[in-house]
Amino acid sequence: MAKLAVPPLLSLRHFLVLSIALNVSLILRTVYYESEKGSKGFCLNKKMMADADSDREGHLIHKSRLAMSSTSSLVNSTRADHPGGRETVINLDHGDPTIYERFWRQVGDKTTIIIPGWQSLSYFSDGSNICWFLETEFAREVVRLHKVVGNAVTEGRHIVVGTGSSQLILAALYALSSPDAAEPISVVSAAPYYSSYPSMADYQKSGLYKWAGDAENFDKEGPYIELVTSPNNPDGHRRKAMVNRSQGQFIHDLAYYWPQYTPISSPSDHDLTLFTVSKTTGHAGMRIGWAIVKDKEVAKKMTKFIEISTIGVSKDSQLRAAKVLKAVSDSCEQENSQDGESFFTHSYNIMAQRWKQLRAVVEAGDLFTLPQFSPAFCTFFGQETEPQPAFIWLKCEGDIEDCESLLREHKIVARSGRHFGASPKYVRISMLDTDETFIQLIDRLSAIQQGK
Amino acid sequence: MAKLAVPPLLSLRHFLVLSIALNVSLILRTVYYESEKGSKGFCLNKKMMADADSDREGHLIHKSRLAMSSTSSLVNSTRADHPGGRETVINLDHGDPTIYERFWRQVGDKTTIIIPGWQSLSYFSDGSNICWFLETEFAREVVRLHKVVGNAVTEGRHIVVGTGSSQLILAALYALSSPDAAEPISVVSAAPYYSSYPSMADYQKSGLYKWAGDAENFDKEGPYIELVTSPNNPDGHRRKAMVNRSQGQFIHDLAYYWPQYTPISSPSDHDLTLFTVSKTTGHAGMRIGWAIVKDKEVAKKMTKFIEISTIGVSKDSQLRAAKVLKAVSDSCEQENSQDGESFFTHSYNIMAQRWKQLRAVVEAGDLFTLPQFSPAFCTFFGQETEPQPAFIWLKCEGDIEDCESLLREHKIVARSGRHFGASPKYVRISMLDTDETFIQLIDRLSAIQQGK
Numbered sequence: 001m002a003k004l005a006v007p008p009l010l011s012l013r014h015f016l017v018l019s020i021a022l023n024v025s026l027i028l029r030t031v032y033y034e035s036e037k038g039s040k041g042f043c044l045n046k047k048m049m050a051d052a053d054s055d056r057e058g059h060l061i062h063k064s065r066l067a068m069s070s071t072s073s074l075v076n077s078t079r080a081d082h083p084g085g086r087e088t089v090i091n092l093d094h095g096d097p098t099i100y101e102r103f104w105r106q107v108g109d110k111t112t113i114i115i116p117g118w119q120s121l122s123y124f125s126d127g128s129n130i131c132w133f134l135e136t137e138f139a140r141e142v143v144r145l146h147k148v149v150g151n152a153v154t155e156g157r158h159i160v161v162g163t164g165s166s167q168l169i170l171a172a173l174y175a176l177s178s179p180d181a182a183e184p185i186s187v188v189s190a191a192p193y194y195s196s197y198p199s200m201a202d203y204q205k206s207g208l209y210k211w212a213g214d215a216e217n218f219d220k221e222g223p224y225i226e227l228v229t230s231p232n233n234p235d236g237h238r239r240k241a242m243v244n245r246s247q248g249q250f251i252h253d254l255a256y257y258w259p260q261y262t263p264i265s266s267p268s269d270h271d272l273t274l275f276t277v278s279k280t281t282g283h284a285g286m287r288i289g290w291a292i293v294k295d296k297e298v299a300k301k302m303t304k305f306i307e308i309s310t311i312g313v314s315k316d317s318q319l320r321a322a323k324v325l326k327a328v329s330d331s332c333e334q335e336n337s338q339d340g341e342s343f344f345t346h347s348y349n350i351m352a353q354r355w356k357q358l359r360a361v362v363e364a365g366d367l368f369t370l371p372q373f374s375p376a377f378c379t380f381f382g383q384e385t386e387p388q389p390a391f392i393w394l395k396c397e398g399d400i401e402d403c404e405s406l407l408r409e410h411k412i413v414a415r416s417g418r419h420f421g422a423s424p425k426y427v428r429i430s431m432l433d434t435d436e437t438f439i440q441l442i443d444r445l446s447a448i449q450q451g452k
Numbered sequence: 453m454a455k456l457a458v459p460p461l462l463s464l465r466h467f468l469v470l471s472i473a474l475n476v477s478l479i480l481r482t483v484y485y486e487s488e489k490g491s492k493g494f495c496l497n498k499k500m501m502a503d504a505d506s507d508r509e510g511h512l513i514h515k516s517r518l519a520m521s522s523t524s525s526l527v528n529s530t531r532a533d534h535p536g537g538r539e540t541v542i543n544l545d546h547g548d549p550t551i552y553e554r555f556w557r558q559v560g561d562k563t564t565i566i567i568p569g570w571q572s573l574s575y576f577s578d579g580s581n582i583c584w585f586l587e588t589e590f591a592r593e594v595v596r597l598h599k600v601v602g603n604a605v606t607e608g609r610h611i612v613v614g615t616g617s618s619q620l621i622l623a624a625l626y627a628l629s630s631p632d633a634a635e636p637i638s639v640v641s642a643a644p645y646y647s648s649y650p651s652m653a654d655y656q657k658s659g660l661y662k663w664a665g666d667a668e669n670f671d672k673e674g675p676y677i678e679l680v681t682s683p684n685n686p687d688g689h690r691r692k693a694m695v696n697r698s699q700g701q702f703i704h705d706l707a708y709y710w711p712q713y714t715p716i717s718s719p720s721d722h723d724l725t726l727f728t729v730s731k732t733t734g735h736a737g738m739r740i741g742w743a744i745v746k747d748k749e750v751a752k753k754m755t756k757f758i759e760i761s762t763i764g765v766s767k768d769s770q771l772r773a774a775k776v777l778k779a780v781s782d783s784c785e786q787e788n789s790q791d792g793e794s795f796f797t798h799s800y801n802i803m804a805q806r807w808k809q810l811r812a813v814v815e816a817g818d819l820f821t822l823p824q825f826s827p828a829f830c831t832f833f834g835q836e837t838e839p840q841p842a843f844i845w846l847k848c849e850g851d852i853e854d855c856e857s858l859l860r861e862h863k864i865v866a867r868s869g870r871h872f873g874a875s876p877k878y879v880r881i882s883m884l885d886t887d888e889t890f891i892q893l894i895d896r897l898s899a900i901q902q903g904k
Contacts, residue, residue, distance in 0.1 A: 096574050104570035111569025113768075117776060118556035118563075120737030122548050123730075163615050163739075163762040170761060179657065196760070203760050205631065207657030278575075285572030285767035287615075308648070308655050309622060310615040314766035315737035316565075324569060 086447070090433075090440050091413040095233075095390055097432040100282030103346045104324075111327045113320045120315035130296065131160045131303045133312030141325035142290050145280075146267070148329045149344070150379050151257050153269045157292045158299035161313045162306060165255055165276035165289030169200055169227070170309075172272055172291065175301035176225050176249045177208040186212035186220055189227040190242040191421030192234050192393070194253070195428075197227055214421050215242040223247040231256045234420050234428035235371050236389025238262065255279045256390055260347035263378035263385045272298060277321050279390060281328060281343065282432070286317040344380065351388040354431055354438055358392065361442050365449030369395045392429040403427045410444050538899070542885075542892050543865040547685075547842055549884040552734030555798045556776075563779045565772045572767035582748065583612045583755045585764030593777040594742050597732075598719070600781045601796070602831050603709050605721040609744045610751035613765045614758060617707055617728035617741030621652055621679070622761075624724055624743065627753035628677050628701045629660040638664035638672055641679040642694040643873030644686050644845070646705070647880075649679055666873050667694035675699040683708045686872050686880035687823050688841025690714065707731045708842055712799035715830035715837045724750060729773050731842060733780060733795065734884070738769040796832065803840040806883055806890055810844065813894050817901030821847045844881040855879045862896050 146152040162168035191214040201211035230239035252270040276289035335342040373387035396403035404416035417426030598604040614620035643666040653663035682691035704722040728741035787794040825839035848855035856868035869878030
């Protein structure tokens with residue numbers, strides 16, 4: 001066998017030069033990738049180990065995690081002398097869910113989405129689906145997440161995607177009303193109800209449906225639509241339909257039926273149920289919601305509504321939402337006691353910490369009161385948990401008739417109870433803002449109590 | 453000076469091992485990046501050189517480019533024996549703009565967007581803007597593109613972003629009508645009008661506005677809203693307001709006022725003008741449109757409409773649209789005769805090629821006729837160009853009364869003239885589909901003409 005007679009030293013030198021050249025090329029390539037990613041993403045090097053203990057129904061049990069707070073930075077930084085001081089107006093009128101930003105920063109690249117310029121040009125996602133603009137990947141992750149969390153039945157149902165759950169509420173009103181009816185169908189919800197329901201029902205002066213106020217006082221004969229929000233916005237209580245008559249149709253708005261806000265008791269199973277990414281994961285900027293619909297014709301009419309009003313729903317946001325929901329499901333399935341916590345453990349712990357601080361401040365005086373909730377067994381966490389709503393439904397006691405004005409004097413913008421069909425002695429305050437804003441809120445509520 | 457006494461051979465070996473180890477590490481890293489990107493992006497290595505010749509108004513002159521067709525692949529592949537044959541139904545009912553996919557693939561990474569999971573959580577984009585959910589970057593690129601193309605005045609106007617221009621049409625109807633009016637305001641458009649206008653105006657049975665049909669026959673006294681679509685969908689003709697009475701308000705839908713479809717004569721300057729990314733660049737899946745609004749109160753009311761109906765517009769798609777519009781403006785400013793063509797040169801050339809083929813086929817028989825257009829000076833291209841609409845407004849001549857049915861027999865799905873307030877002797881056929889579908893269309897029209 002012939003042997004190639006290459007001088008060993010020269011050969012090594014050659015190899016070295018070649019190897020170094022390759023080094024340089026690869027380093028340049030890596031630098032390119034990094035610069036392309038810029039400050040937009042960073043890697044999470046700690047891999048979560050998938051050793052979660054799951055119960056018989058596939059729901060994850062994270063008993064040990066719930067006791068551990070991930071919000072030590074929040075606790076430590078609660079102080080009256082924070083930057084910004086008491087002169088800055090803090091706006092907690094909206095439920096802007098920036099609370100979860102820290103979690104998503106920690107997760108890093110896993111939820112970074114890359115969309116090339118030539119993708120998703122078409123109006124269509126899946127022409128064979130009733131909801132022809134629904135991205136298959138998004139629908140798959142919605143179904144998976146409900147299975148992981150155990151908060152909704154999805155088998156044999158139709159998924160309709162919307163530009164936030166707002167569009168789906170309107171689509172549902174359209175789908176459940178009849179163009180041939182002699183008069184608009186009444187739309188009701190039990191007070192205190194979500195403050196946008198009246199304007200959503202009436203802003204178009206629609207001949208199809210019409211806001212008819214508090215469900216408790218509704219006594220008109222004939223067909224009606226009841227909006228059932230559970231847990232309720234603004235007061236956080238679990239709800240069932242209030243008007244139980246034969247010609248009722250129901251829209252179940254379950255935006256807050258997630259483990260960080262309320263114990264998951266069983267999978268919801270209604271005719272028409274709405275959820276939204278905004279409240280589930282905090283991605284309000286995506287404007288993505290979804291409906292779970294039993295009746296095919298209702299799903300068709302809702303799809304038609306979205307076709308006429310916006311010719312579908314942003315594919316970019318659907319794809320991004322799919323990635324985020326996947327990360328949530330993955331985090332639940334991979335959670336262990338050492339390396340990482342699931343999104344819901346993280347968010348439950350933050351909410352628990354905030355509610356603890358809030359109750360401590362409110363109970364230190366007699367000016368304000370809060371709703372009282374009973375703990376209940378949560379099938380997701382496999383233990384009793386506390387309801388800890390996304391909003392504070394704060395009541396001013398004694399002779400204070402206008403709670404909104406009182407808070408405004410102390411530079412807290414909140415929404416008066418009047419907008420929710422309730423007394424102005426109440427206000428709704430968001431619990432989902434940044435740590436800094438929440439600390440300022442606690443500080444100011446404390447100051448008001450102390451008459452400062 | 454002390455010299456390190458390392459045996460040279462050993463040193464080289466060490467370096468080699470080190471270097472190889474580094475290579476392995478870097479290759480793994482590169483593989484990771486590539487797998488992360490998957491098939492979603494690729495690099496364009498040819499940089500466009502910025503040596504475009506610009507005229508005094510800053511518009512680019514690309515005389516030499518327009519004569520050069522970039523659609524040779526299309527021309528060469530026109531044949532009757534293509535895969536799929538005449539048995540497949542081709543659906544050209546919608547104006548799904550997949551025609552531009554090739555361009556966006558060629559552009560490669562430039563328009564790839566990367567969004568990390570923690571970005572755009574909030575509902576808000578810019579609280580100081582009337583349109584508080586408008587992404588600043590998107591607004592900037594809208595203004596820049598109109599300046600580059602010269603098709604709209606933006607100085608001193610308000611930009612309102614919408615979930616496609618559909619939502620903006622509805623927002624405009626809402627903004628221009630009065631909740632206190634005794635009866636709904638009449639909405640008119642000259643026939644043939646965009647087939648969705650009647651259902652958009654009436655699907656909610658709104659008490660604010662009501663479809664009142666063909667503008668030409670409109671003789672009711674009092675206030676009205678006229679939808680002016682120019683170039684017109686379906687027939688491609690340039691339009692001005694038809695009803696010119698004192699109480700008229702106008703929505704100018706200029707979705708097709710771009711250089712690939714019609715000569716740009718001057719910057720449009722109306723009270724309320726609508727555009728959409730779907731038709732400008734072909735990104736229909738983004739669902740992004742924009743309004744240019746003179747009156748502050750109208751902009752406010754439009755914003756309110758979008759707040760109530762969808763609480764804003766997908767931030768992901770706004771950011772992606774900003775990147776795509778930027779690439780279009782860049783391609784115009786950097787166009788040169790050797791290295792690259794601008795988006796509009798590319799798209800003009802494809803449209804020119806398609807219209808040439810279409811006219812050749814139609815004029816070969818006497819069964820069909822097409823609208824006739826006159827060329828005009830285009831300020832963007834700096835030369836005379838032909839109108840080449842996004843839709844074919846095809847007329848069946850002779851005793852064929854139902855053109856839609858005739859085409860359907862030959863497995864072409866088109867939209868009957870009836871939907872546009874016109875005769876069923878007409879159909880609207882999309883010109884914006886893929887090359888393959890367009891070739892099939894040409895082939896089938898030719899076969900129909902030949903009585904096959």
